[in-house]
Every structure is written in structure tokens, then in C-alpha cells.
Amino acid sequence: MPELPESVVGDAQTSSFAWDLLTDLADVGNRMAGQAGERRGAERVIEAYEDAGLRNAGLDEFDIPGWWRGDSALSVSGPVEREYEGSHAVIALPGTPSGTVEAPVVDVGTGTYEEFEERSDELEGAIAMASSDTPESHDRWLHRMEKYSQAAEHGAVGFVFRNHIEGALPPTGEIGYHNRPGPIPAVGVSKEVGEQLARYAAAAEGTDDGGDEATTVTLDVDCRNEATTSVNAVADVGPETDEAVFLTAHVDSHDIADGANDNGAGSALVAEVGRLLKSVEDDLETRVHLVTFGAEETGLWGAYHAAETTPHEEIECVVNLDGACSSRNLRVGSNGFEVMTEVFESVTDAFDAPLETGDTISPHGDQWAFVQEGVPAVMTSTTSEQSGRGWGHTHADTLDKLDSRDLRDVATLVAEAVFRFASADVETPHRSREEIQEDIPEGYVQELKTGGRWPYDE
Template sequence: MDWDLPEETAAVLGHAWLDDEPWSVVTALARLGSRLGGSPGEREAASVVADAFERAGVRDVSVEPFPTQAWTRGDSSLELISAGRAFDCVALPYSPPGAVEARVVDVGHGTPREIRDADVSGKIAVASTTTPEGSRFLHRMEKYGAAVDAGATGFVFANHVPGQLPPTGSLRFDREAEIPAVGVSAETGDWLTDAASEGGTVGLSVDARTEAGESQNVVGVVGPGSGDEAGSGATTGAHGGDLLLVAHYDAHDIAEGALDNGCGVAVVVGAARALAAMGLPRRVRVAAVGCEETGLVGSERLAEECADDVAAVVNVDGAGRFRDLVAMTHASEETRDVAESVEERTGNPIRVKTEPHPFSDQWPFVRRGVPALQLHSDSGERGRGWTHTAADTRDKVDARTLREHAMLTALLVQELATRDPPRLDSEELKERFHAVDFEPGMRAAGLWPDEWD
């Protein structure tokens, strides 16, 4: 390892090693309770983040509203009628209100073939949160959409990890879904699949509403210049165009959202504080976006406004949760090289994953050709773990990991700021998504670009 750090950068990193601001940000967000897109809690969280940005030295901080479809949870219930027993459940966002009583059918992992073979018409489908070992990833929206298309009248999403509580997760992006749906624990799922083998009947009820609402993005800048002084036009060369450092601050309403994505916001705040004190060859836009969990609405709005002037995006969604950083490079050779370079020079492990995916805030930019890094972390286990359940709480967070990932994020952005990564080619990107068979899931989520048809 041989990295002759400038004295200024070394001093900044030394301060970041002792910085308790990332932990304070996670704490402030976790205290709010619900931060679901379009909710009062999400608006309050935007103010928390704006204040944290300003303390970090981010300039020109503003809160920018945008319209969304806000989903509000009421009561939900699930009863195994054949056994006369009720179970805990949580409604899945954008579930419509309604009650259904029908035979329950086990559709396994919820693959299209399993759903076709199960005859779910007029019945309630139960699908696992996981996917078959060695197969492509299936998003819950694809499983739900396949069940709807096959005529199911209700949908149950069963956690595959024992003791991890009922899971949540949006059924559609920014619009009301078609049939009532809930999440249940692995233990409840076991009872339901057992009942399915015996022709058992389930009663499922959801009270919820979807209505026009408002969310907001929090934006600011660090680095040289402001306005036109920073230079716009991401294809101008000589470090043309801004970089974008972004994380989503909304979270599902059943938990504190400390891991998903309080940690990501905290890492961005810590990195922004470091970047504000570093010498940078180009401006970095810093943003916290709303409504990621309910449809990438905030990042889509941001991409509409600035993607043409952004040279590359660093999306912090999943960093800060576990010790080792994962860099998803989304088919960009240049961002992969940046991640590998910082790993080599720091001696800190950064596992690189090159395959693109559309289920986080880099996607509205990648779709428009903007190279991306998504910073994540990995527990080594399959599935979401505590996230998207009521167990996503602050006690799972390690302040040391937040600081380390903030430092690495700052170094990655600093290195990326010295590069001029080429734009992504649309046809090549389409082929990469075809190669990992993402089209069915993207169509189910409404994410397949029209221009790719």
C-alpha cells in the first residue's frame, strides 16, 4: 500500500475518524418514527437532514418539494379460518383497502412458473421473500404482479428468515395496487403453507388509503464554485459536469429505518463534511431524496432536473450497515476502476459488483447514461435481514462503521472527481440487463424504459 496523501486530506480523514456527527444523524432520524414517503414524519426528517448538511459545510442547502402519491396505513388482519387463529401481519405499501376470504395457495418463491402452476385464481397466494438458490433476483413487485395477473384475490409475503418479523415493501411505485396484500413472519408463513396443503381458508383484511401528497428533496453543494462557475455539461471533458452524492432519507413506517437508510444518510453527511474541507477539482452536489421506498420518486425528480449536468452519481444506499463496503458499479468500467483504486490504496476491503440493477436511486441517472457507484455493505447472508421489518432499529448500527464508510465514500468521490467517465451506452446497458434477466421484474415495477422496446 503506497498512497502519498496530501497533508490537507490526511488531516480531514483524521477528524472524520473521531466524528460523532454520523451517529447523531442516525439518532435524530430514528427518533422520528415513521418517515414513509409523503408523511409528516418524512417532512420533519427533511428538516433534520437540511440542518445536518449545513453543519457539515454544505452550501446553498434548500428543500425542494415535489408531488407524490402518499399511502397511509390503517389496521390489517390475517386469520386462518380453518384453524380459528389470527396472526400478526403488516399491510404492504400501496395495498388497496379491502377484505377477502378465500382458500390459501402456496406459490413457493413466487416465480412466474410456480404461480402459473399453482392455480391462484380466486385464491390468496403466499410467496416467500427469497428466491431460488442460483436463480436471478425476483423483486416482490414481480411476484405480486404475477399473482394479480393469474387472478389471485389476495397476496401474502412471508419472510424466509426465522425470527425476522413480518416484512414490508411497496407493491407498486407511486400508485395504488390491485389486491390487498400483507407481510407475515416466517413462523406465520409456515402455518399458512401447511394450511395450503390441506385446502385451508384465510381471511385477509387491509384498511389503507392512497391520495395525492407531497414529498421533498434536500439539496446543496460542496467543492469549488457555485452556479455557472462550477461548469455544467457532463460531456465537456477536463472534469466537466458535477458529481452527485445522494442517499434516500425516507423509510418504511413500521420501524425506525436506522439501517435503511438512516445509515446511508449519516454516511453522506460524514462524507460531505470531509469533502467540504478537501481540495476538489469539481463541484459535488449533495442530495437526500424522498420517496425511494415508494417508487424512486425523489431521485427521478432530481434526475429530470440535473442528469444532463452530472458526470457521475454516487448513491449511498446500504453503506454503513455492515463492516465491509460493497461498490456496485452498474456496468461502468470507470467507476469500477475508481473503487478498485481506492481499495488498493487504503487497504480497506471494497467488494466490487459490476451487474446493474434498477431498484435504488442510481437508476433514474443510469437510465439516462450517467455512470454510477452504489455504495452498499453485506452481512454475508441472503435476504434483507432486519431491514423492511420492525427490527430496523438504531441498536443494530455501529458508529465505527459509519465513520469508516464516510471516510471511504469521501475518498471515492475525491478520486471520481479527477476522472471524466464516459456516458453509458443505452444499447449496451440494455444488453447488460437482458444478460441478468431483469426485464420481467422491471416491467412488473414499471421500470423498463420505453426506448428499450
């Protein structure tokens, strides 16, 4: 049975509080890390915290490496002359440097390590192009940062990241993380443009080097890399305990999109769960600390700031929400913290709701800043039939893709779970850094080291 009173569950199922907040965040538009829209989004979250009667609501500022988009273009010369301009056709990837390069394109397929190795001799001085897809035979998702890093390590002078989902939408996404700016210019293009480039590249492979039929591509990337600041939006509900259950999401999104599901929905859910728990505040036995992080998309900066400025013994556990409104079917990645999975299983059982779980330690999402230190933390999202990120990281991550009923259902389940984590009946043991390091799958060790994100001393 649910532990929350029926009145709270009923409130969750009928209130427009979360959807109104999500709508306002989407209407901000560009919430790119370190830019004005991100701060406006965080301020709107603070307003929601205050409307919900939460205490200690405010902004926590920190420094980040900022990135501002300029205009980018891609042109093809040879037997076919094509020009791709405008953000609907070609977009720079955050973390890229400015620059212009001209070279032949080498298509490395899905950009696995094996595919890069197979075409290693051709990549020196070329522009590498890789799909956003990951082969079904692969044991884990391949991040674009790995593909970018592999391109640079194999001597490529530029990188093209092509969407594997049709719809003429170029994907964006960070390629530098904490190693900005990256070494070579990088852009995203749609599946359709990528298919054209792949066809031109395949045709060029049958020609003599330097011949009249040779096809070359010119990448022209304009952007700005400079220091700036980001903010976390924080508040508390429950008793004044030193220890706290953290409920988190990220408020920033990429500048080309409204960031409705990634991650306006998560930010709205954090505030909504805080509002629901306010009505049962006297029943909470542990403080719940709400944080909507800044600068997740560009390197988990807000999460790292929180993890580095909070004594770890004061963090009971972390429930992180990201991409949690694509459906009402909850997914929890436990990162090996089985007790947290068990709590969510008991919650979905109580509500007769579906739940998908995974226990692999994953470095993707704000929870990673805590997991790497041994702090119990889960990634909470929803499942859908879309491949990869779906509409995420494209112009199409808009409010019309989401359903307010899904948001209400997820809010109900997460509120119940956080209520249980904040009780004396649930203990979430921490682990040591050494134990976490030992249990990270080999593939993710490879990714973290390739991208310069490995947090442990060798």
C-alpha cells in the same frame, strides 16, 4: 496512498457528526414517503448540511402518490380457527388497495415465475402466498413486486408475502411503484405465521372442495391512497462548476421501522462526506452535489425528480449510498461503469480495505433513475452475512444493529472516492439509453416489464 490529507482521514475516524445525525434520524421513527416524519428527517439533514458549512442547503419539493397505513388482519377458518392482528403479526404492503377478500391460500413457495406457472390452475380466485426468499439456483434476486404482479396476473384475489427469516417479523415493501394502487389486497407476515398458513394450505389440499374440512383465509386491509408531496434535501460543496459529482442516499424509510441502516445511515454518510470535503474544498476541481432523496421506498420518486430536472450533461457521475452500515466491508455495484469501479478499487487498495464489486445493471436503488439514462452511477452498500434484506423492511431495522466504527470507516472510503471523482484526473464517460437498454440482463428486463417499470419504448 490516500489522496485526502491525513487530518481529514483522522477527522473521519474520530468525529461523532455522522453518528449523531444517524441517531436523530432513527429517533424520528416513521419517515414514510410523503408523511410528516420524512420531512422532519430531511429538515434534520439540512441542519447537518448547514452545520458543516455547505452552501445552497435547502429542500426541493415534488408530488408523489402517498399511502397511509390503517389496521390489517388475517384470519383462518376451517378445522383450525386463527386470528392474526396488529403490526407485529400482519401488515399491509405499501401500494395495496383497501379491501376484504376470503379465499383458500395457495402457497407458491419462493414465488418464481415457474412456481406460479405450475400452480396457475389453482390461483384463480385464491390468495397467493410467496416467500421473500430467492432460490440459490436463481440467477438474480426476485423482487416482491414481481411476485405480487404474478399473483394478480394469475387471477389471485389477494397476496401474502411471508418473511423467510425467522424472528416473528413481518416484512413490508412497496408493491405498486408507479402503478398505484395495486389490483389486489396485499399483506406481509412473519416466517412463523407463513409456515402456519402453508401447513393449513397443505392440509386443505387433501379435502374435497366445499367440504367441512376446507380451510379459508380472510384478508382485511385498511389503508389510504392519495396524492401528497415529498422532498429532496440538497446542498453543494466545492467550486461553482456547472458539472457536479452527485453523492446521494434516501432519507425515507418504511413507517413500521426506524430505518437505521435503510437508509438513515446513507443519509448520515452523505452529510458527513460533505463535511469532510468542506475542509478540502479548495482542492476540489468539480462541484459535489449532495442529495438525500425522498420517496425511494415507494418508487424512486426523489431520484427521478432529480434526474428529470437536471441536464444530464451536468452530472459527472452518481455515487448512491443505500444500506451502507451493516459492516465496514464495502460493496459497489457499477452497473457496467467500469471506471467507477476502478476508482473504488484504488481507494480500498490505498486503505487496505476489503471491497466486493458487481457489474450487472440493476434497477434496484436510486441510482437506477440515472443509469437508465446512461449517466454513470453506482450503488454503494456494505456486505453482511444476513440473508436477503436481513433486518431491513422490518420493525427491527434499529440503531442497535449498527456500529459507529463501521460508519466512520465507510465515510472515510466514500470521502476518498468522491474526492477522486471530483478531480480532473478521473473521467466517467456517459453511455446512451440504447446501450444501457441493450445491456440490461434478461431477468431484469422481465422484472421491469412485469412491474410496469420498463422505461424504454418498444
